[in-house]
Amino acid sequence: MSAVEAIRAAVATLPDPEIPVLTxxxxxxxxxxxxxxxxxxxxxxxxxxxxCPAIDPILEDVERVVRAGGHDQVEVRLQLAPAWTTDWIxxxxxxxxxxxxxxxxxxxxxxxxxxxAGSVPCPRCGSDDTRQVSRFGATPCQAHHAxxxxxxxxxxxxxx
Amino acid sequence: MTxxxxxxxxxxxxxxxxxxxxxxxxxxxxxxSSSAPELEEDLALTNIALDLLGQARTLLSRAGGLEGEGRTxxxxxxxxxxREFRNVLLVELPNGDFAQTIARQLLFSTYQLELYExxxxxxxEVLAGVAAKAVKEVAYHRDHARLWTLRLGxxxxxxxxxxxxxxxxxxxxTGELFTGDDDWPALAxxxxxxxxxxxxxxxxxxxxxxLAEATLARPETSWYPAGGREGLHTEALGYLLAEMQSxxxxxxxxxx
Numbered sequence: 153m154s155a156v157e158a159i160r161a162a163v164a165t166l167p168d169p170e171i172p173v174l175t176x177x178x179x180x181x182x183x184x185x186x187x188x189x190x191x192x193x194x195x196x197x198x199x200x201x202x203x204c205p206a207i208d209p210i211l212e213d214v215e216r217v218v219r220a221g222g223h224d225q226v227e228v229r230l231q232l233a234p235a236w237t238t239d240w241i242x243x244x245x246x247x248x249x250x251x252x253x254x255x256x257x258x259x260x261x262x263x264x265x266x267x268x269a270g271s272v273p274c275p276r277c278g279s280d281d282t283r284q285v286s287r288f289g290a291t292p293c294q295a296h297h298a299x300x301x302x303x304x305x306x307x308x309x310x311x312x
Numbered sequence: 313m314t315x316x317x318x319x320x321x322x323x324x325x326x327x328x329x330x331x332x333x334x335x336x337x338x339x340x341x342x343x344x345s346s347s348a349p350e351l352e353e354d355l356a357l358t359n360i361a362l363d364l365l366g367q368a369r370t371l372l373s374r375a376g377g378l379e380g381e382g383r384t385x386x387x388x389x390x391x392x393x394x395r396e397f398r399n400v401l402l403v404e405l406p407n408g409d410f411a412q413t414i415a416r417q418l419l420f421s422t423y424q425l426e427l428y429e430x431x432x433x434x435x436x437e438v439l440a441g442v443a444a445k446a447v448k449e450v451a452y453h454r455d456h457a458r459l460w461t462l463r464l465g466x467x468x469x470x471x472x473x474x475x476x477x478x479x480x481x482x483x484x485x486t487g488e489l490f491t492g493d494d495d496w497p498a499l500a501x502x503x504x505x506x507x508x509x510x511x512x513x514x515x516x517x518x519x520x521x522x523l524a525e526a527t528l529a530r531p532e533t534s535w536y537p538a539g540g541r542e543g544l545h546t547e548a549l550g551y552l553l554a555e556m557q558s559x560x561x562x563x564x565x566x567x568x
Contacts, residue, residue: 202445203366232370232441235448286352287456288359292449296352312448 180240192225324378331371332399415478465526487536
């Protein structure tokens, strides 16, 4: 494995600070790892939400893990375009969310059309008899739901 | 159109105006935290505020970079006085009751969605990037405001009266949304900015439909105050900035 590939592997497996079952690769926010002409490492990420508070810890974690791999000169760049969409979350990521108890976003997120979503299956009991409590939840990316069948509340990763 | 009409400085001032809109409204919405009518609304309003704050940070950083005087997003947020802020007056209106906050949100988010849908095509890659991300978030903001407008407008007599009063209060401040300052026509012609006048039709259509469905009357007024884009603000902004900036100003150079 080359040095760049090793760095990429280390960064890709970093956990998301807020939803630690997901890695940065699962989230689909890692755009690339390269070596600049002068030898310094450039890691490019795309932020999820405009105001996501996890981006600052993520940037620090990336710098830390690259330095730990023996590369002193590292730059983390934020690439805004194309904008991140939940469609970039991997299938593995969706499975992990469900196991963790968060309803994953459906694919083909298209802005307004997702606002009138159908019922979201309960991650605990699988029932379709669920209700949305609020479009906003504990993090910018999640909405709050509750299951009418088993009674448990759960978060849903919003399609965006 | 000559190159001098779209200088880095004029693009920076445009970014600052959009960033200030988002920053001041984020500050207003944050004040609801722990005071909203229900817990879910504490979360909703602060989530909207956080999205707006994220937009503001990127826009203010861009503005500082184009200005070229080394001002960071923090310098711009915490060390400018009222006369340097370029937000529209609508976002600095005091929160008032919940209906007034919702009315302000409906009118502003509808404008912001129309704006960002077009700004995605800006020739400035940072503005385009902010817009591409924000347009999806603002769709949720607008829908949240619309749903509350429907519930309150088509609700009890009291909620209806309060919602109508709220729309009446905010309405005069919407005129300013569709004007800009002297640089903007050139910036729009150069594909950097969006001419706010083109946003009017889409805004009217959505707002009118929402008000009608909420059994609310579209206000009639001939008074449309403006001046925010030139730094001429209402008294309310002074108090807002004093609260927002006091900690930073009390400890210059501090870091967490």
